[in-house]
Amino acid sequence: MEKPLDALNKAKNKRVIVELKNKKEFSGVLKAFDIHLNTVLEEAEEREEGKVVRKLGQILIRGDTILFISPA
């Protein structure tokens, strides 16, 4: 792996966990991202303490709100 975003390229079309700075957590299928980490998920779910609190379908998350992204 050369660059951090290579990790996201390998995770494309797979389910990832996106944890935000405000402690929210989203799970979804990674469809797109850019250098700011603006990220599109499909089949997205918002979770709190491991439980699904909202189903959102497709979402575009603003990159500067993200703490980390991890393959599910």
Next chain:
Amino acid sequence: MEKPLDALNKAKNKRVIVELKNKKEFSGVLKAFDIHLNTVLEEAEEREEGKVVRKLGQILIRGDTILFISPA
């Protein structure tokens, strides 16, 4: 989909939900956006816990306040 903003291009003229970092939520018809996620909604409504608290007509939301945008 290649880039995150492609998701917004497909949502143009459709109703979207915009959730802000400060927990406010707007619903409205997506009319315009740019790379900062500055976003114009029409028929905009401000919501708290699912209820409409204010009708705003057209609004321009500053992109750096946005947490996510999702088709309604």
Next chain:
Amino acid sequence: MEKPLDALNKAKNKRVIVELKNKKEFSGVLKAFDIHLNTVLEEAEEREEGKVVRKLGQILIRGDTILFISPA
């Protein structure tokens, strides 16, 4: 409408509401703005919960403090 700032061009010389990230709200006649949303209002009023708390004449609001701008 192509770009978000087109919405402000149409609102020029008309009364707008500017809501800030810190929950302050200004009402005034939109006279100028730039790509950072630095915004000049005339006949500006500061409001809290719908009531006028201060009359300010002309103000230049720093763009990065703004949450949204909406035609009044």
Next chain:
Amino acid sequence: MEKPLDALNKAKNKRVIVELKNKKEFSGVLKAFDIHLNTVLEEAEEREEGKVVRKLGQILIRGDTILFISPA
């Protein structure tokens, strides 16, 4: 008026109020500013709830701390 900073050009050498994001307020004679809103005031006074709490002479205020600038 074409650009927001034109408003400051007209206010040069006149007394202005500078309100900061942290709720501090300065009054002083506007001597210089730049595109970041870095601002030099002379005969500057720090105010809280309308009362002068400190006389500061000349101050250079960092632009990113500013909420708005208004002719006094």
Next chain:
Amino acid sequence: MEKPLDALNKAKNKRVIVELKNKKEFSGVLKAFDIHLNTVLEEAEEREEGKVVRKLGQILIRGDTILFISPA
């Protein structure tokens, strides 16, 4: 050593500690980083007060959330 990121080049493929601004701490094997300090760890563990609270496998941490990185 000439530049700060040289320290990360030497730590590549070794275990590092990443402490975040929000007081979270991750331990993992450093696989990639960029000039923003966006950082990929493998075999990543989230820790609180020295104890492992979550095993995460691979994570991409957004650089602007990082306080420091240190070889374990």
Next chain:
Amino acid sequence: MEKPLDALNKAKNKRVIVELKNKKEFSGVLKAFDIHLNTVLEEAEEREEGKVVRKLGQILIRGDTILFISPA
């Protein structure tokens, strides 16, 4: 005076007060600064409510922490 930083050029080698966003205040002799307001003071003192709480010799203050700089 044309630009805000001209005020700092005139204050070079003189004692200035640097007030930070976090309410700390430093007094010291201004030796260097740049466009970000990164600032070097010598004979620096940290003050709280007018009293010296720490003597620091030379310090480099990161510009983005600064609220204002004023000749002492």
Next chain:
Amino acid sequence: MEKPLDALNKAKNKRVIVELKNKKEFSGVLKAFDIHLNTVLEEAEEREEGKVVRKLGQILIRGDTILFISPA
């Protein structure tokens, strides 16, 4: 001294104190830095109220977390 970072060049390979915005303080030997103030210390110690709370060896501190750097 011409530029603020000249002060750091003179402090290279000497012990410095790095105080962070979150009130943490590190002491260590300055090995590298860049224009963002990303800073590498060796023999680094984390301190609270003057006492060593953790020995860290080498650390890379993200520049935007730094309040000031001062020769020890």
